[in-house]
Amino acid sequence: MKNDEITLRSEDFAKWYTDVVSAAKLSSYSSVKGCTVLEPNGYAIWERMQSILDSMFKKSGHQNVYMPVLIPENLLKKEGELINGFAPECAWITEGGKNTLEERYAFRPTSETLFSDYYSKNVKTYRDLPKLYNQWCNVIRWEKETRPFLRSREFLWQEGHTAHSTSEEAEAETHRMLDTYKEFFEKYLAIPVITGKKTEKEKFAGAEYTLTIEALMQNGVSLQSATSHYFGQKFSRAYNIKFVNKDNEFDYAYQTSWGSSTRMIGALIMAHSDDRGLVLPPKIAPKQVVIIPVKNDEKLISICEHISESLESKGIISYIDYSDKSAGYKFAEAEVNGIPIRIEVGLRDLERNEITLVRRDNLEKQTINLNDVINAVMQQLDKMQEDMYNKALNNLNEKTYNAKNLDEVKEIMENHPGFVNAYWCGNEECELKMKEIKGTKSRCIIESEDYEEEKCVVCNKKAKHKVVWGIQY
Amino acid sequence: MKNDEITLRSEDFAKWYTDVVSAAKLSSYSSVKGCTVLEPNGYAIWERMQSILDSMFKKSGHQNVYMPVLIPENLLKKEGELINGFAPECAWITEGGKNTLEERYAFRPTSETLFSDYYSKNVKTYRDLPKLYNQWCNVIRWEKETRPFLRSREFLWQEGHTAHSTSEEAEAETHRMLDTYKEFFEKYLAIPVITGKKTEKEKFAGAEYTLTIEALMQNGVSLQSATSHYFGQKFSRAYNIKFVNKDNEFDYAYQTSWGSSTRMIGALIMAHSDDRGLVLPPKIAPKQVVIIPVKNDEKLISICEHISESLESKGIISYIDYSDKSAGYKFAEAEVNGIPIRIEVGLRDLERNEITLVRRDNLEKQTINLNDVINAVMQQLDKMQEDMYNKALNNLNEKTYNAKNLDEVKEIMENHPGFVNAYWCGNEECELKMKEIKGTKSRCIIESEDYEEEKCVVCNKKAKHKVVWGIQY
Numbered sequence: 001m002k003n004d005e006i007t008l009r010s011e012d013f014a015k016w017y018t019d020v021v022s023a024a025k026l027s028s029y030s031s032v033k034g035c036t037v038l039e040p041n042g043y044a045i046w047e048r049m050q051s052i053l054d055s056m057f058k059k060s061g062h063q064n065v066y067m068p069v070l071i072p073e074n075l076l077k078k079e080g081e082l083i084n085g086f087a088p089e090c091a092w093i094t095e096g097g098k099n100t101l102e103e104r105y106a107f108r109p110t111s112e113t114l115f116s117d118y119y120s121k122n123v124k125t126y127r128d129l130p131k132l133y134n135q136w137c138n139v140i141r142w143e144k145e146t147r148p149f150l151r152s153r154e155f156l157w158q159e160g161h162t163a164h165s166t167s168e169e170a171e172a173e174t175h176r177m178l179d180t181y182k183e184f185f186e187k188y189l190a191i192p193v194i195t196g197k198k199t200e201k202e203k204f205a206g207a208e209y210t211l212t213i214e215a216l217m218q219n220g221v222s223l224q225s226a227t228s229h230y231f232g233q234k235f236s237r238a239y240n241i242k243f244v245n246k247d248n249e250f251d252y253a254y255q256t257s258w259g260s261s262t263r264m265i266g267a268l269i270m271a272h273s274d275d276r277g278l279v280l281p282p283k284i285a286p287k288q289v290v291i292i293p294v295k296n297d298e299k300l301i302s303i304c305e306h307i308s309e310s311l312e313s314k315g316i317i318s319y320i321d322y323s324d325k326s327a328g329y330k331f332a333e334a335e336v337n338g339i340p341i342r343i344e345v346g347l348r349d350l351e352r353n354e355i356t357l358v359r360r361d362n363l364e365k366q367t368i369n370l371n372d373v374i375n376a377v378m379q380q381l382d383k384m385q386e387d388m389y390n391k392a393l394n395n396l397n398e399k400t401y402n403a404k405n406l407d408e409v410k411e412i413m414e415n416h417p418g419f420v421n422a423y424w425c426g427n428e429e430c431e432l433k434m435k436e437i438k439g440t441k442s443r444c445i446i447e448s449e450d451y452e453e454e455k456c457v458v459c460n461k462k463a464k465h466k467v468v469w470g471i472q473y
Numbered sequence: 474m475k476n477d478e479i480t481l482r483s484e485d486f487a488k489w490y491t492d493v494v495s496a497a498k499l500s501s502y503s504s505v506k507g508c509t510v511l512e513p514n515g516y517a518i519w520e521r522m523q524s525i526l527d528s529m530f531k532k533s534g535h536q537n538v539y540m541p542v543l544i545p546e547n548l549l550k551k552e553g554e555l556i557n558g559f560a561p562e563c564a565w566i567t568e569g570g571k572n573t574l575e576e577r578y579a580f581r582p583t584s585e586t587l588f589s590d591y592y593s594k595n596v597k598t599y600r601d602l603p604k605l606y607n608q609w610c611n612v613i614r615w616e617k618e619t620r621p622f623l624r625s626r627e628f629l630w631q632e633g634h635t636a637h638s639t640s641e642e643a644e645a646e647t648h649r650m651l652d653t654y655k656e657f658f659e660k661y662l663a664i665p666v667i668t669g670k671k672t673e674k675e676k677f678a679g680a681e682y683t684l685t686i687e688a689l690m691q692n693g694v695s696l697q698s699a700t701s702h703y704f705g706q707k708f709s710r711a712y713n714i715k716f717v718n719k720d721n722e723f724d725y726a727y728q729t730s731w732g733s734s735t736r737m738i739g740a741l742i743m744a745h746s747d748d749r750g751l752v753l754p755p756k757i758a759p760k761q762v763v764i765i766p767v768k769n770d771e772k773l774i775s776i777c778e779h780i781s782e783s784l785e786s787k788g789i790i791s792y793i794d795y796s797d798k799s800a801g802y803k804f805a806e807a808e809v810n811g812i813p814i815r816i817e818v819g820l821r822d823l824e825r826n827e828i829t830l831v832r833r834d835n836l837e838k839q840t841i842n843l844n845d846v847i848n849a850v851m852q853q854l855d856k857m858q859e860d861m862y863n864k865a866l867n868n869l870n871e872k873t874y875n876a877k878n879l880d881e882v883k884e885i886m887e888n889h890p891g892f893v894n895a896y897w898c899g900n901e902e903c904e905l906k907m908k909e910i911k912g913t914k915s916r917c918i919i920e921s922e923d924y925e926e927e928k929c930v931v932c933n934k935k936a937k938h939k940v941v942w943g944i945q946y
Contacts, residue, residue, distance in 0.1 A: 028591075028594075028595075030540070030541050030587065030590070030591070031545065031548055031587075031590050032541040032543050032544070032545060032548075032578070032587075035541035035542075035543060036541075037538065037539070037540055037541070037587075037591055038538055038539035039538055040536035040537065040538055040606070043536075043537050043538050043539055044536070044537070046539075047537065063513035063516075063517070064513065064516050064517070064520065065510065065511055065512055065513055065516050066510070066511035066516055066519075066629065067503070067510055068503050068505040068508035068509075068510070068627055069508075069611055069613075069627055070505050070508060070564075070613075070626075070627065071505070072504065072505060075504055088570055088571060089570055090569075090570070091543075091566050091568070091569045091570075092566065092567065092568035092569070093564050093565065093566050093567075093580065094565065094566075094567045094568060095564070095565035095567060095577070096563075096564045096565070096615040096626075097561055097562055097563070097564075097615040098561060104568070105505070107566065107580075114503065114504075114505075114510075117503070117504050118501075118503070118510055121501075122501075133513070137611070138542055138610070138611065140542075140543075142569040142570040153543075153569075154541055154542055154543065156539065
C-alpha cells in the first residue's frame with residue numbers, strides 16, 4: 001500500500017526520505033538558508049534520545065557543563081590541525097552591538113578549544129583529574145548542501161570532553177564511550193552498528209585516532225553515526241593543561257572527546273521507515289500507543305480512557321485521538337507519524353468485549369480481549385523492538401560483502417551497495433582510488449595486523465588493515 | 474561564623490555574591506569576554522529548573538521545538554519596534570566559511586521573528602490554532618558589563634511563543650504563563666514574588682503589554698525574574714500570520730511570548746544564601762543530602778551506604794563523601810555547596826545508635842536515632858523548604874514600604890532599599906525623575922483605576938496607577 005504523500009523507496013530513496021520527514025512533521029525548511037526547524041514531533045524524538053543518553057553518561061560519572069558558543073579566533077588557532085580542519089566551515093561573528101570587533105569570534109563548530117582552555121586553568125594536580133564533562137548545545141558548520149537531520153548548517157548535539165592523568169585511562173574512556181553509543185544504537189534505536197578506527201584520512205582533525213560507529217541504511221548507504229576521539233596530549237600541549245602527577249612530576253593531561261547529534265534521527269528514519277511513513281522503535285518513540293475511538297461515542301471514549309490510564313500506570317506513553325476526523329484518517333495519521341501501536345476501539349468489537357491492536361512495523365492486526373489489552377501491548381512493544389532490530393540486522397548481514405579486487409567493489413557499489421570488507425595496504429592513494437567508485441570511502445578499520453597472505457584490494461601490495469568500505473551520506 | 478573565601482554580606486554584597494558563586498563552583502569567567510562557563514554545580518541547578526518548568530509547560534499543552542539561531546537581518550527588521558529594541562545589542566555573523574555573506578545574520582537575541590515566520594507558513598485556519606510552542610536555547614545580547622547569571626553576553630533560557638485565534642485566548646495564555654512562573658518561584662525556588670504589568674517605558678519592544686514577576690533580594694534590590702508578553706496582532710500583521718476564523722473570515726493571529734533564564738540562578742543565590750556560602754531550597758537542590766563518614770571506617774561506610782539506599786528508595790537524592798579529606802573539610806565543603814542536609818556518621822554516635830543531622834539553612838544540629846533517619850530527613854527537607862520561603866517572605870514584607878512623596882522614596886532607597894508602593898500619574902517624565910534616586914525604576918503596575926484621592930508621588934497630579942518601585946539589578 002502506498003501513502004499519497006510519500007514517494008516509494010524503490011522509486012527514489014532520497015525523495016522518500018524527505019517525504020517521510022515532512023509527512024511526520026519532524027522538521028521543515030526555514031527562511032534561514034541551510035537551517036531547518038525542528039518541529040514538535042522531531043524535537044520530541046531528540047528529547048527521548050537526550051534523556052536516555054544523558055542518563056547513560058551520568059551513570060558513568062559524567063557531568064554536564066556549558067561553555068560559551070563564541071570562540072576567539074586566536075584561541076581556536078592554538079591547535080593547528082583543528083583550525084585547518086574547521087576553518088573552512090566556520091561562521092564568524094565580526095560585529096557586536098554597533099561595533100566591529102577587534103578580534104572575530106567563530107561560532108563553535110566543536111568545543112575542544114574552550115574545554116582545553118578551561119582545563120588549563122582548573123587542572124593543577126592529578127587530584128583534579130579525571131574531568132568527565134559533557135555539554136548539550138548547538139553548533140554551526142557552514143555546509144553548502146543541506147538535508148534534514150543529515151546535514152545542516154546548525155545542528156544540535158552533545159559533545160563530551162574529558163581529561164585524564166594517564167594515557168591508559170583516556171584510551172579506556174575513548175572505548176567506553178564508543179561502547180555507550182553502540183549500546184544506545186542497538187538497544188534503543190534498534191540499529192545494529194559496526195565499530196572500528198577511522199583511517200588517518202578520515203579521522204577527526206587533531207585526534208590521535210577516531211573510533212566510530214557506522215550504521216547501514218535500508219538502501220545500503222552507510223552513515224557515520226557517532227564518534228569518539230583520543231587526543232593524547234595534542235591539545236594539552238597546545239593549551240598548556242599541565243599538572244603534577246602522582247610521582248610529583250609535571251605532565252600534560254590526556255584527553256578525549258565524543259559526540260552524537262540530531263543526525264541520529266536521520267539514521268532512525270532510514271533504518272526503519274517504510275513506504276507508508278515513519279516507523280519508530282518503541283523504546284525511542286515519544287508516544288508509544290495511540291488509542292482511537294472509531295466513533296465519537298461516550299462509551300467508546302470511556303473505554304479508551306480506561307485503557308490509557310492502565311497503560312500509564314505501567315509506564316507506557318499513550319494518547320487518545322479525540323479529534324473529529326474520520327477513523328480512517330486517524331489510522332493513516334498514526335501510521336505516518338510512526339506510533340508503534342494503534343488500538344482501535346469500535347462498537348461492534350466491544351459487543352464481543354474486544355479491541356483491535358495494530359503494530360506499525362508489520363501492520364499486523366490482532367483482536368484482543370479487553371482484559372488482556374495491557375499485557376498484549378507490553379508484549380507487542382517488546383516484540384516489536386526485537387523484530388525491528390532483527391530486521392535491521394538482516395539488512396546489515398545481507399548487504400555486507402567481501403571483495404578481493406576493484407572490479408568486485410565496483411560491481412557491488414554500482415548494483416547493490418552495502419558494507420564491503422576488503423584488505424588495504426594503508427596508503428591514502430588507494431583510498432582515493434576507491435573513492436572513484438561512487439564515492440566509496442573507508443568506514444572503519446576493523447582489524448590491523450601483519451598479514452602474510454592478504455593483499456590490498458586496490459594496489460595488490462601486502463595488506464595492513466581489514467577495512468569496511470561504504471558509500472556515505 | 475565566617476568562611477574565609479567569602480566576603481560578608483554586610484561588608485560588600487556584590488563581592489559576597491561573586492564569592493558565593495566561586496566557592497560553590499557554579500560558574501567561572503572564561504577567556505571569552507562577557508561570557509561565563511556554567512560549571513557542573515551551576516549547570517545541575519539549571520537542569521533541575523529545566524526539568525520542573527518543562528513538565529509544567531507540557532502539562533498545560535505546550536510542545537518543544539527548535540528554531541535556527543541565525544536571523545537574517547531583513548527578517549528581523551519586519552517588526553520595527555523589536556529591531557529598534559534589540560539592534561543595539563545584537564551580535565552579527567557576517568562571514569560563513571571563506572565568504573562574506575550577502576546579508577548579515579543576527580545571533581538570536583530572542584525568537585519572535587522566526588516563530589512568526591514559521592507560523593505564517595503553517596497557520597491557515599483556526600483549526601491550526603492554538604500553537605503552543607516553547608524552546609530551550611542560547612541567546613546573545615551584547616552587554617557591556619557582565620555578572621555571573623545576572624548579565625552576560627550569552628545566556629541560556631526558554632522562550633515560549635504561542636499563536637491563538639482570539640485575543641481573549643491569547644491574553645489568558647499571557648496570564649496563565651505568568652502564574653506558572655509565580656508558582657515555580659514560590660513552590661520550588663522558595664522565593665515570593667510580586668506580579669503586575671510593566672509600564673510603557675519598561676515593557677518588551679513590540680509587545681502590547683508585558684507582565685512580570687519581581688523578586689526582592691536580601692539587600693532590598695529587586696530582580697525582574699521572568700516575563701510574559703501579550704503581542705496582540707503586532708507580529709502577525711508584520712509577518713502575515715493570516716488565517717480563516719470560525720466565521721469563515723480572514724483574521725491575523727494573536728500572539729504571546731514568555732521567558733525565563735539562567736538569571737533565576739542569580740535570584741536563588743541572592744534570596745537565600747548566607748555568609749557561609751550557597752543555601753539551596755531542597756526542591757531545587759540537585760543533591761539534597763550529603764552523608765559524611767567522620768572516619769574512613771568500614772562499618773561507618775556501610776551505615777552510610779544503607780542510609781543512602783533508603784533515601785534513594787524514597788526519591789531523595791543523596792551522595793556519600795568518600796574522599797580522603799578531613800571530616801571538618803567535608804563539612805565546610807558541603808556548606809559552601811549548599812547541600813540542604815548533612816548527615817554526619819561518627820563512631821561515638823553510632824555506639825548510641827545515633828547520627829547527627831545538620832540543616833544548611835539554620836545550621837541546626839539534631840541527634841537522630843538510626844531507625845528514624847529517613848523520616849527525619851523527609852520531614853526536615855519539607856520544613857526547610859517552608860522555612861526558607863517564610864524567611865524570604867519576611868524579608869519581602871519587612872522591605873516593602875509606602876511612600877507619599879519623593880523625599881520618602883529617597884529616604885528609603887538611600888538607607889534601606891526595598892519595594893516602594895507609590896502612586897503615579899502615568900507620565901514618563903515622572904518615571905525618569907524617580908530614576909535619579911539611585912536608579913529607582915518602576916517594577917510593575919499593581920493597580921490601575923480612576924483614583925479620586927491619590928496623587929502622583931513625583932508631580933502630585935492625579936494618580937492613574939499604583940506602582941511598585943525598586944532599585945534593579
